[in-house]
Amino acid sequence: MKILLNFFAGFALFFFTATCNDTTTTGKMEITGTIEQQGITSYQYGTHTLTNEETFYALKSETVNLDDYLDREVTVVAEKIEGYPVDGGPDYLLVLELKE
Template sequence: MKTLSIVGFNIIFLFAIACGSSSQSVATEYTGTIEPAGITSYQYGTHRLITDDETYALKSEKVDLNKYEGKKVTLTAEKVEGYPVDGGPIFLNVMTIKE
């Protein structure tokens, strides 16, 4: 009976640890040129960041991305969970921008 209690406790403990850990997104810097998204096949993001080797879909609730269209910038962003979809690019939520 004691062994059963210990096993039960360990299962509950491991479950609590697994549920408590979250895959929080880490803010990362990206450098490239911001363009309006236009019409895309993937249909997410208001803008795109074009870098030397990648294209990212962008959104932001903190920064007016329209102000930076056509400009080369360095931005800090977090990946949006659940993306990319439909063959689209990685989706970033922009936190800050530097020209």
């Protein structure tokens, strides 16, 4: 009986961790704008912002050093991170690559 309970507990733990991912993303997009350093904000997510005439986005990247592109107009290839925006903040994007 203990083996069966341990099996189901292990399966439930595996299922829970496999389906809970706080950086789930949806679809690639390309957006052009100017990258700026993220300052103090009320929404508290992202390391940088991308601003254009229409709107602005909070950014993070695991593959691109966004500091190398500060105050430059670039096109980012990114995916929107699910669960955002929060607290009146902007959409949150995971930057996959940059095009100058």
